[in-house]
Structure formats: C-alpha cells, structure tokens
Amino acid sequence: MNATNSLKDKCNANSFKKLEELDNKLLLEWLGDCVQLCQPESVYVCDDSETDAEYIRQKALTSGGEKALATKGHTVHFDGPKDQARDPEHTAYLLPEGMTLGPFRNTIERQKGLKELDDLFKDSMAGKEMYILFFCLGPTGSDFSIPCVQITDSAYVAHSEDILYRRGYQHFKKVAAKEAPFRFLHSAGRLENNVSQDVEKRRIWIDLGGMRVYSINTQYAGNTVGLKKLALRLAIKKAHQEGWLAEHMLLMGIHGPEGRKSYFTGAFPSACGKTSTAMLPGETIVGDDIAYLRKRDGKVVAANVERGIFGIIRDVNPKDDPVIADTITKPDEIIFSNVLINKDNAPRWLGDERPPPEEGMNFYGDWNQGLTDVHGNEVPYAHKNARYTLRLNSLKNVDQALEDPKGVEVKGIIYGGRDSTVWLPVQQSFDWQHGVITMGASLESETTAATLGAEGQRKFDPMSCIDFLPSLLADHLDRYLSFSKGIKNMPTIFSVNYFQKDAKGGYLTAMEDKRVWLKWMELKVNGDVQAKKLPTGYIPLYEDLEKLFRQVLNKAYTKQDYDQQFKLKIPEFLEKTRRIIDIYKKQATNIPPAVFETLQAQEKRLKETQQEHGDYILPDMFG
Ligand code: SPV
Ligand code: MN
Numbered sequence: 001m002n003a004t005n006s007l008k009d010k011c012n013a014n015s016f017k018k019l020e021e022l023d024n025k026l027l028l029e030w031l032g033d034c035v036q037l038c039q040p041e042s043v044y045v046c047d048d049s050e051t052d053a054e055y056i057r058q059k060a061l062t063s064g065g066e067k068a069l070a071t072k073g074h075t076v077h078f079d080g081p082k083d084q085a086r087d088p089e090h091t092a093y094l095l096p097e098g099m100t101l102g103p104f105r106n107t108i109e110r111q112k113g114l115k116e117l118d119d120l121f122k123d124s125m126a127g128k129e130m131y132i133l134f135f136c137l138g139p140t141g142s143d144f145s146i147p148c149v150q151i152t153d154s155a156y157v158a159h160s161e162d163i164l165y166r167r168g169y170q171h172f173k174k175v176a177a178k179e180a181p182f183r184f185l186h187s188a189g190r191l192e193n194n195v196s197q198d199v200e201k202r203r204i205w206i207d208l209g210g211m212r213v214y215s216i217n218t219q220y221a222g223n224t225v226g227l228k229k230l231a232l233r234l235a236i237k238k239a240h241q242e243g244w245l246a247e248h249m250l251l252m253g254i255h256g257p258e259g260r261k262s263y264f265t266g267a268f269p270s271a272c273g274k275t276s277t278a279m280l281p282g283e284t285i286v287g288d289d290i291a292y293l294r295k296r297d298g299k300v301v302a303a304n305v306e307r308g309i310f311g312i313i314r315d316v317n318p319k320d321d322p323v324i325a326d327t328i329t330k331p332d333e334i335i336f337s338n339v340l341i342n343k344d345n346a347p348r349w350l351g352d353e354r355p356p357p358e359e360g361m362n363f364y365g366d367w368n369q370g371l372t373d374v375h376g377n378e379v380p381y382a383h384k385n386a387r388y389t390l391r392l393n394s395l396k397n398v399d400q401a402l403e404d405p406k407g408v409e410v411k412g413i414i415y416g417g418r419d420s421t422v423w424l425p426v427q428q429s430f431d432w433q434h435g436v437i438t439m440g441a442s443l444e445s446e447t448t449a450a451t452l453g454a455e456g457q458r459k460f461d462p463m464s465c466i467d468f469l470p471s472l473l474a475d476h477l478d479r480y481l482s483f484s485k486g487i488k489n490m491p492t493i494f495s496v497n498y499f500q501k502d503a504k505g506g507y508l509t510a511m512e513d514k515r516v517w518l519k520w521m522e523l524k525v526n527g528d529v530q531a532k533k534l535p536t537g538y539i540p541l542y543e544d545l546e547k548l549f550r551q552v553l554n555k556a557y558t559k560q561d562y563d564q565q566f567k568l569k570i571p572e573f574l575e576k577t578r579r580i581i582d583i584y585k586k587q588a589t590n591i592p593p594a595v596f597e598t599l600q601a602q603e604k605r606l607k608e609t610q611q612e613h614g615d616y617i618l619p620d621m622f623g
Contacts, residue, residue, distance in 0.1 A: 003032025007043065010035055010130070015045035019132070022173055027149065027181070031132060034151055034185055039123045040130035046158070047134070048167035056131065056162060057333075059155035064194045065219075066156055070345040072331035077156045078363045079220045079338055080195035081373070083202070085385050086222035086229065086270070086451045088467050091204040093233070102473060103587045104466050113205055117214050120203060124187040124216060128153040135161060135227055136168030137182070137235065137292075137305045142405030144292045144303040146235065147172045147179060150226045152186040157224045160335060160389050164308035165227045180211055182234050184226025189217035193365075206233050208470050221310055221337070221389070222450075228310065229468060232290055235305075237470040240479050245293040248464045250278040251286040251304050251408070253399045254522040262522045263401075265291050265302055265491075266414035267440070267464040270450030271385075273416065273498050273514065275311045279323050280515050282552070284399035285392065286408065293410060298488045303407035308391045312450070313339060314384055315351035320511050323397050324388075332394050338363045338386040349382045357381055384449035409489075411525045416496040417445030417461065422572045423497035425509055425565050426517040427537035428524060432484045435493025437598040438536065441477055442580045446499075460583055474590040481594060492525050495537070500565065508565050516548045516557075532622045535605035536573060539566050539619060568617045570610045577603045 001009065007028065008016050019028055035043060046052035060066040066075035092106035094113040101107050108116075132151055138144030147168055152158055172181065190197045202217040213230035215223055222229050235246035249265040256262060263286070268274035278288040287304025288311065294301055311324065313336070318325045328334060328347075339347040340360040348357050359368040364379050371379045392398045401408045413435070417423070429435030441462045447455050451467075460466065462473065469476055484490045496517055500508040520540050523529045531538035542562045549557035581599050584591045613621055 003036055004028050005032070006035045007032040010040060010043040011045060012042075015043060018045045018047050018169070030183065031151070035130065037118065037121050038125035038130060038153070038187060040125035040153065041127050043130045043132060045132045047169040053162050056155055056158045059129070060159045063155050065154060066159065066335060067341075069336070069341065069347065071329075073333045074331075074347070075335050076339065076341055076347060077335055077337045078195070080199065081363055082199045083196055083218050083220050083223075084338060084363065084383050084452070085220060085449060086467070087202055087204065087218065087220075088451055089453070090202045091223075091467070092206070093470055094205055094207045094209065096209070101469070101471065102589060104460070104473075105469065108205070110207065110209060114207070117203065117205060117216075120201060120216050121185070121187060121214070124189060125153045131155065131158045133158055133161060134167070134169040134172045135165040136171045137165070137227055137231055138303050139403050139405045140166055140168060140171040142303065142407070143294065144305075144405070144407060145171060145175075146231075146238070147175055147181040148184065148227055148231060149181050150184045150186070152184075152224070154186065154188045154219060154224065156219065156335070157186055157188075157221070160221050160310070161225050161227060163333060163335065163389050163391055164225065164306050164310060166307050182226070182231050183210070183212040184215070184230055185212065186215040186224050186226065187217075188219050188224075195219070204230065206230065206470065208234070208237055221387070225310075227306070228290070231305075232468045233470045235292070236465070236468060236476070239292070240471060240475060243479075243483075244295070245480070245483060247291050247293060248289070248468060249291040249413075250274050250288045251291040251302050252278045253284040253286065253401070253408075254518050255283055256519075256522045256526060257528070260526065262411040262525055263302070263408040264412040264414055264518070264521065265293065265410055266416065267443070268416045269418070269443070269445040269448075269459070269461045269464045271312055271448035272418045272445055275309065276321055276511070277514055277518070279321060279395075279397065280518065281322055281397070282515065283518065284397050285395060286399045286402055287392070294407070295483070295487055298486075300410045300487060300489075300491050301407040302410045303404070304402060307393070307402065308389060310387055310389050313349040313386050313388050314382075316349065317351065317353045323395055326396070327390065327394050328388050332390065335389040336386070337389070338383040340367060340381040349386050350380060350384060410491045412494060412521050413491045414494045414496055414521070415439045415443050415463070416498065417443050417464070418448065418499045419444060419497050420446065420499055420501040422569065422576045423495055423500070424539060424568070425497055425500065425513070426520060427495050427534070427539055428521070428531060429493040429495070429537050432490050432493065433481060433594060433598060434537070436477070436480050437595050438602055439493055439495040440480065441595065442576070442599070444576070444580075460580075472590065473588045474592065477595060478592055481592060494521050502564070512553055515552050516545060519548050519552055520544065532619055534568055534622055535609050536568070536602060542619070563618050566619045568609075568619075570606050570615050570617065574603065574606050574610070577606065
C-alpha cells in the first residue's frame with residue numbers, strides 16, 4: 001500500500017476529506033509515511049471546529065492523560081517523575097556530515113539520526129489513535145504567521161496545543177502549499193498509568209534540513225508541544241535566513257502617564273520572572289514566552305507567537321501574582337500539570353500560601369507527608385516545575401493587541417537572569433551594540449527546575465536562547481547586530497536583575513519592586529527621566545525611583561536602599577566580563593570582532609573607574 005492509501009485506510013471519511021481539501025500532495029505523503037512508520041490503530045484529523053476541539057478534550061479524559069477536577073473546566077495531567085522538565089541532554093540537532101554548532105548543544109549526523117528515529121518510532125502508536133492538528137504560529141493572516149502541522153498520539157499534548165496556539169487549518173489551506181510548514185511528530189511511547197516508560201530513550205531531535213522536529217518517549221510539554229520550544233528552534237533558523245528575530249521573549253504593554261502605553265519585550269531564562277513580569281498588575285500582557293520581531297516602516301514590530309500560557313504555578317499567590325491567582329481559581333479551560341490533587345479534587349502547589357497538604361495524588365502517584373524516593377529524599381507534594389496551561393484571553397489584563405496581525409511597535413527590550421552578585425536592578429545600555437553584547441550576549445543565569453539537571457549553577461545563556469539556537473553562536477550574534485541596519489527607531493536595550501543578594505544571602509529587592517523598574521524604563525524610552533552614566537550603562541536617579549516607589553507601590557524608598565541596590569561592584573563585574581570574553585574566545589568560533597571590542601571597552605572603563613574610585617562605588621560618585 002502506498003503512503004497516502006495507508007493514511008486513508010486509518011482515517012474515517014470525514015478526517016480524510018479534511019486532508020484532501022488541503023490539496024497538498026507532499027503533505028499527504030509525509031502524513032502517510034508517519035502512519036506507515038508509527039502504525040496507529042486509527043487517525044483523527046482536526047480542523048478549526050469546536051467539535052474537533054471537544055473531541056480532543058474528551059479523549060484527553062477518556063485516555064486518562066487528564067483527569068477532571070472539581071472546578072468546571074479544570075483538569076490535571078501528570079508527567080512521570082523523570083519527565084518533569086525540558087531535557088537538553090536528549091535534545092539534538094540533526095546536521096549534514098561535518099557540520100557542527102559548536103559547544104552548548106548536541107548534534108548528530110542527519111542520516112544516522114533519521115535512521116535511529118525510524119527505529120524508535122516504528123510501531124510506536126500501535127493500539128493508539130494518531131491525532132493530526134493544524135496550527136498557526138503568530139496571528140493568522142499576518143507576516144508573522146507560520147503554518148504548522150502536529151502529529152501526536154497524546155490527547156494531552158493536542159489539548160495543550162489547542163489552548164496555547166491559534167487553530168490554523170483554514171490558514172493552512174490558504175498558504176501551506178506555497179510555504180513550507182513546520183512539522184512535528186510526537187509519540188509518548190510506551191505508557192504505563194499514562195506515563196512514558198522509556199525515558200532513557202527520550203529524543204527531541206530537530207531536523208533542520210526538513211524543518212521538522214521529532215519527539216518521543218516524553219510527555220512534558222516543553223519536550224512535546226511542537227509549536228513551543230520545538231518550533232522556536234526552526235523559527236530561529238527561518239528568521240536568520242529572512243532577516244528577522246525569533247525570540248524567547250515576553251511581550252507586554254507598560255502603561256505610562258496620561259494613557260500612554262509602550263510595548264516591551266523581555267528575555268529571561270526559564271523560571272527567572274518572565275511570566276510574572278509579563279503579568280504585573282497595572283500593565284497588559286501580549287505574551288509571556290515567545291515573540292517574533294520584524295522590521296517594518298523604520299520600526300521594530302513584534303507579535304506573540306502563542307495565544308496561551310504554560311506558566312510555572314509555584315509561588316503563585318494573590319499578593320504576588322493577583323491576576324493569575326484569580327484566574328486559576330475560577331471555572332475555565334485550564335490544565336494543571338504536576339501539582340498535587342487533594343481530597344477535594346482541587347490542585348495544590350508549592351508556595352500557594354496554604355497549610356501544606358497531608359496527602360493526595362501527585363506525579364509520584366499516591367502521596368503522603370514524609371514519602372521518600374529511592375534515594376531516601378523526601379518527595380515534595382508538588383513539583384517545583386508544576387504548571388498551568390490556559391488561554392491569554394482568560395486573563396483580565398490581556399492586551400488588546402494580542403490578535404493584531406500588524407503586531408505592536410517595540411520600544412524596549414529587557415534582558416534578565418538569576419544573578420546573585422553582579423548585575424544591578426535595572427540598567428539601560430548605551431546603544432544597540434552595547435546592549436546586544438554586554439546584556440543579551442552576556443546573559444548568565446543560575447539554573448532552575450525548569451530544565452533537568454543540577455539547580456543553582458551559573459549557566460551562560462545568551463539572549464536566554466542558547467538551548468534553542470540552531471546555528472553557530474557567531475551567526476546568531478551577526479544577525480542580531482545587523483538587525484539594526486536601516487532602522488531609525490531601534491528599541492532601547494535594558495538589563496534587569498531581580499535576584500541580587502546581600503552578604504547573608506537575602507534578596508536586596510522585593511518581588512514587587514520589578515513594577516517600579518518597568519515604569520522607570522517606560523519613562524526612560526519616552527525621554528521623561530534622566531539617568532546616571534556608569535561604566536556599564538545608565539541607571540535611574542534616586543529622586544525618580546523614590547517617587548515611583550511611592551506612586552506605584554505606596555512604599556518608602558530610602559537612599560540606603562538605592563545605594564545598596566545600585567552600588568557598582570567592580571571586581572564582580574570585571575570577573576563576569578572576563579568570563580564572558582573567555583567563553584567567546586575559547587568556546588566559539590568566528591565571533592564578530594564587535595563582541596570583543598565592546599566587552600574589552602567595558603572592561604577598560606571598569607578598570608579605570610576602579611583605579612580612580614576603588615572596588616565598590618556608590619551611585620553618587622557618578623555624575
Ligand atoms: C521554559 O522553560 O522556558 C518554558 C516552559 O517556557 S517549556 O515549555 O518547558 O519550555
Ligand atoms: Mn520559556
């Protein structure tokens with residue numbers, strides 16, 4: 001039987017009709033090849049209808065991949081104990097022989113990789129249903145849109161994707177024959193109690209040649225939901241070819257005086273405050289994870305690739321995250337993952353500011369206080385990387401530009417990492433090149449539970465994108481630096497650091513203080529405030545912050561607070577600059593000379609200041 005006939009054979013008439021109407025022979029052949037390889041029991045094709053969305057929701061429940069909770073629309077999904085985060089170790093790029101991406105990412109020779117994938121996917125869907133779904137990255141019908149097709153045997157993955165992305169069957173019909181769609185093939189692999197069993201054979205392999213991503217033996221959304229991090233890797237490649245930027249960035253409207261609104265993007269490594277920044281009270285959210293930036297009419301414009309959030313639930317509470325805390329306690333279509341379900345059939349998470357539960361069900365199975373794992377370590381009642389999946393339009397503070405096909409003009413770009421010692425709470429770069437190199441390309445962050453592996457280790461994560469870069473770092477930096485060509489109004493680049501610590505290990509700033517840093521940046525890009533010039537960038541004046549703390553947080557902000565938070569720590573800054581220079585020298589090739597020039601110029605300024613004023617310098621020292 002040829003591939004297309006195999007596909008027809010497994011589809012009901014209605015499903016096959018949907019595929020035929022796409023009028024795309026090549027796509028049908030690929031889908032047929034996947035059917036022949038994975039051997040599903042049946043194939044169900046979704047268009048953009050509510051009927052199909054409901055079919056998927058029901059399948060998620062009847063398959064056991066999700067369970068209904070007490071609140072209407074709420075469900076829970078559990079990933080296995082070893083499948084709780086993105087897995088860089090088993091993620092690799094398939095490349096032609098002899099090509100490499102340098103350090104930080106895994107690669108495998110393409111033909112060898114495809115052969116291994118064939119072996120892994122063989123019969124992987126036996127006895128299961130295969131779902132074929134069409135989505136669009138970015139609003140449909142815009143120059144941001146990228147058509148995508150997802151194949152999966154997990155109704156949970158299909159359901160998550162329907163919450164997180166715009167349905168794209170109709171869009172696909174219009175454009176997919178002309179444009180190469182992104183393609184994703186996922187199988188959860190062998191399941192027991194709905195948990196992927198063969199996690200050591202987990203693969204997230206990116207075939208850049210075919211613009212496809214394969215994912216198997218895993219269910220965690222960051223490894224499986226094609227349009228999320230799997231597509232980001234393909235999108236960065238496409239962006240490099242076409243002269244735009246695909247970014248691991250939030251997109252939000254910051255509200256200034258007299259009804260003014262300025263849009264900012266922000267790149268933060270996972271679990272470093274990206275979602276909570278995007279969700280801040282008083283501001284409006286366009287997106288919290290992935291944005292595309294394009295040049296148009298002399299400006300930079302951006303759109304959110306997604307229409308939902310897959311957010312970390314840990315520490316969500318009414319005080320720090322009022323909007324999200326309110327949304328996830330109301331009836332709505334929300335998937336909770338890797339939380340604990342208590343006897344009232346309701347979710348509990350770490351840091352929910354209620355007395356800890358004594359028992360319940362979690363990613364380990366039946367849980368009770370004191371439960372230990374095979375190593376004798378206590379199993380927490382919920383996972384640190386437990387999450388909620390919901391639509392942005394469920395939020396009170398969603399920005400009206402979410403579905404605007406034109407996108408929004410970007411006024412500022414923020415880079416922030418988890419950095420206990422070096423970066424100041426907020427700094428403005430001198431110009432595009434200085435910002436790209438000393439902030440974006442110098443981003444480091446202490447690791448968190450959002451990726452597998454040890455926590456708390458400083459990781460080099462330029463633009464918070466290192467895991468997603470399908471090219472040499474040098475190419476990426478080249479593209480970034482030249483992005484400003486021909487643009488009069490480039491966004492201003494800032495760095496932030498919410499995680500500075502004092503000598504005793506306490507945080508120097510409060511969680512809510514980020515509201516002030518954002519307001520300051522909004523004023524700054526509009527020329528409403530002045531700044532002090534440090535060797536590393538511009539910082540706010542005390543008077544402006546004092547006023548903003550009062551206005552925004554109704555909180556006193558003392559000169560001592562300011563001095564402590566904005567004290568320039570030259571030995572730490574120099575050490576970091578050296579470390580970054582070394583990484584670029586030793587671990588990467590063909591790095592644009594501008595990278596070294598800019599970092600060395602910063603190093604020189606820091607040393608000169610050190611000679612003149614000493615190691616630790618209060619802001620008053622600078623004019
Ligand atoms: C992140 O870890 O950056 C996330 C969640 O946004 S994941 O889908 O795992 O990438
Ligand atoms: Mn992310």
